């Protein structure tokens with residue numbers, strides 16, 4: 132299995148690559164070959180990462196290739212994990228960030244179309260992740276859109292863990308806590324479908340004041356809180372969420388998991404928009420959007436807000452790409 136990781140000299144990659152090499156993601160019987168892409172200026176650092184991977188003496192890791200050439204990076208790729216993106220700099224508008232990244236994901240989409248295996252599975256992590264995935268899907272035009280996803284599992288893990296901590300139980304016992312929409316601070320973390328092994332969540336966890344004043348802002352702003360404390364953005368938890376997303380997508384799970392996927396019109400979301408939905412993953416790189424989790428009347432305005440932001444992002448990226 133040939134796995135391409137972009138942004139491979141970055142901090143999420145540094146936490147993720149050992150998980151891939153160890154077999155935590157694709158299984159303990161699956162040998163993998165890693166292709167590590169980063170920009171020219173990061174090549175020395177990338178060599179250091181490759182040396183450390185070699186020094187791990189991972190039995191499943193059969194080869195490591197480093198490159199700054201996007202056209203070489205995706206040759207014969209079975210899986211692409213797209214972490215690399217243009218970072219938001221001080222004073223930069225969100226629109227400028229969108230446009231910069233649209234150019235990167237256009238180039239990578241074209242390279243995937245030309246060079247990757249047709250059955251490739253793609254996970255976009257670099258922000259703005261939903262719209263980057265939508266741009267990539269336009270240009271990787273030979274790839275079925277159901278093979279392209281983006282990461283919202285970190286948001287779901289954060290929300291699940293929050294509930295488990297409140298109830299003093301293991302996160303494993305908390306199911307069906309979903310985060311809808313954009314991976315941004317308009318995302319809608321939703322407890323109305325949540326259950327535990329012991330039954331529905333207690334009413335106080337669905338109290339509107341608690342949701343509005345505590346749960347929703349804590350989850351929406353969790354990334355910013357980590358940056359404030361660590362002076363760096365989430366990396367360990369992001370890598371763990373990438374592992375969870377890919378493992379469930381490839382190996383299957385009974386749980387309903389959040390993935391950002393291309394809307395097929397489910398829940399009234401415009402077709403073609405990449406939106407975080409609850410998904411069922413039977414295994415082998417397939418998923419289905421689960422269509423029957425109702426939004427409460429409390430949830431409707433939150434959904435409208437994140438949906439509106441995504442439609443606007445797509446409009447801006449589309450205008451920049453096709454002026």
Ligand code: NAX
Nearest residue numbers: 138140141142143169170214215216256257258260282369
């Ligand atoms: P880092 O800044 O540590 O690493 C990014 C790496 O990407 C750098 O080595 C950089 O040189 C490289 N890069 C930039 N442009 C590239 C290009 N065109 N081709 C290949 N490589 C390129 O960021 P890190 O903390 O690793 O985060 C990576 C991305 O994940 C960021 O965009 C970040 O915003 C995003 N995140 C997304 C999350 C999600 O849930 N969807 C959560 C975590 C994270 O914040």
